[in-house]
Amino acid sequence: MDRKRTKISPNTLNFSLKTGRKAPIKDYDTNEAQDWQENLFSPMRESRFEETKINIWRLVPFFGILIFSLFLLAGKSWHLQAIEGDKNLILSEGNRIRIKTLPGARGKIYDRFQKILARNGPGLKLVVVASEIEDENRI
Incomplete structure (x- = not known):
């Protein structure tokens, strides 16, 4: 493509944006601005995230600790319910029933x-x- 390269100054650009009228184009390369805008949303543009590779061996300790913690919680839950369940049931029944003797406040x-x-x-x-x-x- 053979485009005519023209330049606009920042003041002229601000004038045209604010008023909506065309201003004389000087001191700014419009082709570079158009190329920049076209490449901004282009589907052919390469993403900087495509080159990022995850090292699996860095995640192994994290998932190992996560799985160990889940087994620890499941084991403690099983221990409290299956092994100590009867003891905790008796303790909870004791908490449910309360006998209070209150002295009379006024007397005879x-x-x-x-x-x-x-x-x-x-x-x-x-x-x-x-x-x-x-x-x-x-x-």
Whole structure:
């Protein structure tokens, strides 16, 4: 291709971009600018990433540590569930049931003749969980 090489100055280029009108072309090679723009999105352009090669032997220690960690976690999980499962079940049942004895905050209430009108007594609260009832006739 035989293109006429012309040059434009940066000031002239800014003028044409801002106003949309053509300005005189001086001091800038437009062919280089067009070549640069054409090559920017060209499918034939070589990528700098194609030349990068991964060394497999650098990844072996990483994947080795990863697989070892997964086996370690799986082994600990199996140990807690299969071997110590019964012990942990008993401990969890103990955490579920709580018995608290709270002292009365007000004490005894007397009338003017020192006769007891009210005293503190234990208040019981019974909770039944329907899913844990084995025989419904015993309720």
